[in-house]
Amino acid sequence: MPQPIAGAAEAAMYKASVRALLRLAVKRLNNGDPSLLLKMAAPDAELMFPGNNSWAAMYRPVVKGRQPYATHRGVDECMSFAQRFVDEGIQFVIEDVLVNGPPWRIRIAVRVHVYIPGADGHDRYNNRAVAFLLARWGRLVMWEDYEDTERVAALDYE
Template sequence: MYHRIVAAQVRKAFAEISAGNWEAMVAGMAPTFTYRFYGDHALGGERHTHDALRRWWERCFRLLPDTRFDVQDVLVAGWPWNTRVATAVTVHVGVVDGTHYQNVVHQFLRLRWGKITEVRTLEDTAVLEKTLNRLATTGYPEAHATPITD
């Protein structure tokens, strides 16, 4: 039963972000956490503070304002004091320049007593970097900004 509840919460979190409410995800982070998005690009890097994570989400939605997540799988293991979650998600993105792209995201989370302590996000970086490069060359310099870290 616990695993089904956690899976439903994860699906709800992706739905909230798809609706533009990324702040709900930030609120779900533990006081001490690691949020890692793999890749050497403007959205890559590692964050450990709520402030840095907010700035990262703000950048995401400036560059990729119309983002929708379709969750394919949510796998949950462990118990409330050490829960592990793996997701497989397709992301459909309306890019700030009016184009669209689709990508595959795998995310691994660790929760402790209902709060997220670790997020590792792996997205097809070739697809993402191609989009960021196009944006940078067509008037969106933030697409080539240094990663937001703390």
């Protein structure tokens, strides 16, 4: 009978804890409270939001290139970004969360359905997104979003 890998149970528990904490933070964000998500952010956290839209250009002009470009730097800018989600009434439905790596360099991939409910029962906005996050010792240091930026830009003109 094969022997269990040393530390495998602990790693699985840690990954399950990360998934549960992220789901709780998103649930709170959906309810208008971004504080848990922001408490998880390191003071120098960076957010990368792509495209030519007001979300990406909140603090500096959009820079396109092969390397990720931090559109939001530090907790204050990330707070403004999160508060804008709350103000717009954007909701997230997490479809999957993948977690890998040791606590000092844990990588997280989250696939979500994003929407703003409309007064008529139809979505005012909807999109699908994948976010890649990097955390060190439980603190988010990098968050990079991938989604249909044409839909984001269309929301700007609504």
